[in-house]
Amino acid sequence: MTEAYDWYRMPHRVSIRCPNCGSPAEYEFAAVARIKRKADIEYFQKSGSFEYHLFEDSSGSRWHGAVFYHGLGGITLGEVSDLPEGCRAEDWHHSHGLSAGSVTCHACGCRRMHTLKWPDEAYFQIDYKGKVLWAFDRESATVLLDYVRSETRQRDGKWKAFLLHIPSHFLKKKGREEISKKLGKLLLSAC
Numbered sequence: 001m002t003e004a005y006d007w008y009r010m011p012h013r014v015s016i017r018c019p020n021c022g023s024p025a026e027y028e029f030a031a032v033a034r035i036k037r038k039a040d041i042e043y044f045q046k047s048g049s050f051e052y053h054l055f056e057d058s059s060g061s062r063w064h065g066a067v068f069y070h071g072l073g074g075i076t077l078g079e080v081s082d083l084p085e086g087c088r089a090e091d092w093h094h095s096h097g098l099s100a101g102s103v104t105c106h107a108c109g110c111r112r113m114h115t116l117k118w119p120d121e122a123y124f125q126i127d128y129k130g131k132v133l134w135a136f137d138r139e140s141a142t143v144l145l146d147y148v149r150s151e152t153r154q155r156d157g158k159w160k161a162f163l164l165h166i167p168s169h170f171l172k173k174k175g176r177e178e179i180s181k182k183l184g185k186l187l188l189s190a191c
């Protein structure tokens, strides 16, 4: 049994194991917009590009939402040409709370809706003494490998917050060799 640590500020896209073939695949959170006019609900219910959903916020009030799954309809949000009047692509925001999104795998061609189980499905994950060390994608995994290997533990740039949340369990000197080896191997296998 392995234990995972939590980290909530997720990027919009992460690398996961393809649910179909196990290769590295891209997962992207769905984007949601509030449907402002009741008259537009029907458009979103019928649209092939969106999914209509009745949401409930924490105070219990309900609202009508249009969910967009990236990569599924073959077009981007900006390319949807028949949006109802007053709706703009900028109205849609990634919804991490939803856990709903889409997976795209170039190895097997799989492209479908998917509910993310994080970090269980992280492609870049290794086990070290009963705990799972994970990274969001290839770039953060590469930065993580450098970080584990380095003596100075410098945390700069885009992945600073990510590195700050790495539990000390993985950063002890005695684990350096095994963790670097496993991470390095994983990065090579995902080329």
Ligand SMILES: [Zn+2]
Binding pocket: 018, 019, 020, 021, 022, 023, 025, 105, 106, 107, 108, 109, 110
């Ligand atoms: Zn696949």
